[in-house]
Amino acid sequence: MGQDSQFSFSKSRYLPDLTVLEAAMDSFSYDRHAHDEHSFGVTLRGRQDFFSGGEFHRSPPGHVIQFNPGEVHDGCSGGEEPLNYVMVYIHPEHLEPLIANAVGALRARDFRVGETLIHDSVLRHHIQELARLITDQVGSRIEQEFSLYQIAARISQRATQFEQNTVSRRADILLRRARDYIHSHADNDLALEDISKAANLSKYHFLRLFRRQFGITPHQYVMSCRINAARADLDDGTPLDDVTFRYGFADLSHFNRRFKRIYGMTPKQYQQSIRR
Incomplete structure (x- = not known):
């Protein structure tokens, strides 16, 4: 920055x-x-x-x-x-x-x-x-x-059309299953095979579909979900060290780099900012 x-x-x-x-x-x-x-x-x-x-x-x-x-x-x-x-x-x-x-x-x-x-x-x-x-x-x-x-x-x-959870294409339904699985297992050591199984797709077919749909790889999406979950914990006042290791970051330096590339500041700076 x-x-x-x-x-x-x-x-x-x-x-x-x-x-x-x-x-x-x-x-x-x-x-x-x-x-x-x-x-x-x-x-x-x-x-x-x-x-x-x-x-x-x-x-x-x-x-x-x-x-x-x-x-x-x-x-x-x-x-x-x-x-x-x-x-x-x-x-x-x-x-x-x-x-x-x-x-x-x-x-x-x-x-x-x-x-x-x-x-x-x-x-x-x-x-x-x-x-x-x-x-x-x-x-x-x-x-x-x-x-x-x-x-x-x-x-x-x-709004030109009001929608209540209307997703018709099969690929969209399967990818939503995968995304929901990632959100509910953000603090787990996720593997590509685990996520693709949740979507009932082969591993490499899933990888192609996911990247085409969302513009990033499943790994990048998992990292984004972990950062968001970590931010929610920081909002609740969870100690920084606890948050770091809960979501699989190797150390505080690794967590700092990832968090800063999405929120523009370190986790500690963020927590201090919202507690002012």
């Missing part, structure tokens, strides 16, 4: 699993990874170049970036001007009930936003307002809840 790159995480005092990232980047580049949460970001300055959904995107100032849970992506500063952006991470358990309420459904399990790069001044305002309430630690619980609902309502308005 260059000396000119800065990252700051803030947790909501009222809403569990709601996190805000403020980032200033120049030379830093994220490894390809995925988050367990819905991610909504706003490019404030410069240009954000990133891969997601099998293609490359460029986000100029004022645009909204959206990643669904489990969606593989990376990111770096594009152009000559340094990049500044804010990102809000919302766990599906907190967003999906609001989506269901906004569209008048009983539930919205596995709701997916169909757009990655969005130009919408209303949505941008709601994201920035929620981020402000959390990072500045101002306002009340109901203000944060209402701000979150406004994001859900706007996303629902933009």
Whole structure:
């Protein structure tokens, strides 16, 4: 990470699993990874170049970036001007009930936003307002809840089709089984054969399908899941040494390198940032 790159995480005092990232980047580049949460970001300055959904995107100032849970992506500063952006991470358990309420459904399990790069001044305002309430630690619980609902309502308005866990292609179903298996065994010593069996596919056929679908290898996805699980433990105040060895990192140095390439800071810096 260059000396000119800065990252700051803030947790909501009222809403569990709601996190805000403020980032200033120049030379830093994220490894390809995925988050367990819905991610909504706003490019404030410069240009954000990133891969997601099998293609490359460029986000100029004022645009909204959206990643669904489990969606593989990376990111770096594009152009000559340094990049500044804010990102809000919302766990599906907190967003999906609001989506269901906004569209008048009983539930919205596995709701997916169909757009990655969005130009919408209303949505941008709601994201920035929620981020402000959390990072500045101002306002009340109901203000944060209402701000979150406004994001859900706007996303629902933009949705061209509301889906409730509709995955029809066999390959998608099998790969989802594999992904679920990885998530539930993140602290195990996973082998490619174990994961491919969970998907009922031969090892090398599975490897080809997975890489084509997600843009990374199963090993890279396993590492991303382990980093996300480790971050959740850090959120809960678990000691750093315990987290390091729970998820199979050789030592703290190994954990530091992997964590920093996804979150822009070391695990210790992250834990200190959210405890401020």
